[in-house]
Amino acid sequence: MDRLLLLLALVSVLGAWQWVQTSVAASTPMVHIYHGQTLLASYPLRSDKAVHYHAQGDVGGAEVVIAAGHVRIIHSTCTSKACVLSGEHEHLGDMIACVPNRILVLIEGEKSLQLDAVSQ
Numbered sequence: 226m227d228r229l230l231l232l233l234a235l236v237s238v239l240g241a242w243q244w245v246q247t248s249v250a251a252s253t254p255m256v257h258i259y260h261g262q263t264l265l266a267s268y269p270l271r272s273d274k275a276v277h278y279h280a281q282g283d284v285g286g287a288e289v290v291i292a293a294g295h296v297r298i299i300h301s302t303c304t305s306k307a308c309v310l311s312g313e314h315e316h317l318g319d320m321i322a323c324v325p326n327r328i329l330v331l332i333e334g335e336k337s338l339q340l341d342a343v344s345q
C-alpha cells in the first residue's frame with residue numbers, strides 16, 4: 226500500500242514537471258480568441274493535446290480547433306463561412322476573422338503582431 230502511494234506521488238510529480246515543461250515550450254506562439262475586444266481564451270499553438278473551443282459570437286458562434294500546430298475554424302454559424310474556408314493557420318501574425326460573429330482568432334508571439342496582421 227505504501228509503495229502504491231509512493232508511486233502515485235512520483236507520477237504526480239512527473240506530471241507536474243511535464244506540465245511546467247509544456248508551459249515553457251508553449252510560451253510562443255499563442256492562439257488568442259477574441260469576441261469584439263474581449264479575450265475569450267488563449268491556448269498554445271503547439272500542444273500535444275488538441276483543443277476544441279466554442280467561441281460565443283454575435284450570430285451564434287464558431288468552433289475553433291487547435292491541433293498539430295495549426296489553428297482553424299471548423300464550423301461557424303455565419304452565412305459566408307469565409308472563416309471556415311480560410312483553412313489552417315500556423316504563422317505568427319496570422320488571423321482568422323468571423324465578421325458576423327465578431328470573432329477574431331490571432332496567432333501571436335511574445336510581442337504584439339496585431340499591426341502586421343491588419344496589413345495582410
Ligand SMILES: [Zn+2]
Binds near residue numbers: 305309
Ligand atoms: Zn464566419
